[in-house]
Amino acid sequence: MFKELNSVDIPFRRRVLFVALLTREIKNRGERYPIVVGGEAFEIYTQGSYTTGDIDLKIPKKVFEDSDRMGFHTKRRARSGLTVDWLGESLDEGSEAEKRVNTVLVKDDLEIKVLSIEDLNY
Numbered sequence: 001m002f003k004e005l006n007s008v009d010i011p012f013r014r015r016v017l018f019v020a021l022l023t024r025e026i027k028n029r030g031e032r033y034p035i036v037v038g039g040e041a042f043e044i045y046t047q048g049s050y051t052t053g054d055i056d057l058k059i060p061k062k063v064f065e066d067s068d069r070m071g072f073h074t075k076r077r078a079r080s081g082l083t084v085d086w087l088g089e090s091l092d093e094g095s096e097a098e099k100r101v102n103t104v105l106v107k108d109d110l111e112i113k114v115l116s117i118e119d120l121n122y
Helices: 011-028 038-045 061-070 095-099
Strands: 035-037 055-058 083-086 102-107 110-114
Touching (some): 011 055, 035 038, 038 110
Parallel strands (some): 035 110
């Protein structure tokens, strides 16, 4: 999963690619897709103009039960050198916010889900 990340030097692009690869892996396992929230969501909407140091995700907790195999840990550095924070399973903004989640095509078959800009608290 991380071989492709090694060729990406720009931190913003590396984080986005990481989430896209993670999303693909999670979807292949039949789990609900992760949603990018917080600073990383804002960074995506500003195309890297706002920077953050970690990736905040809403994702099913059971995905983290096998986090070593997937290469990331909550609130610690992943083998990829990226920090992922698990912020729960569902959006704090409610079920209506879930309907407004945006899909961002990263490349080819890679995509990520991002909390809508109107639901961000920045």
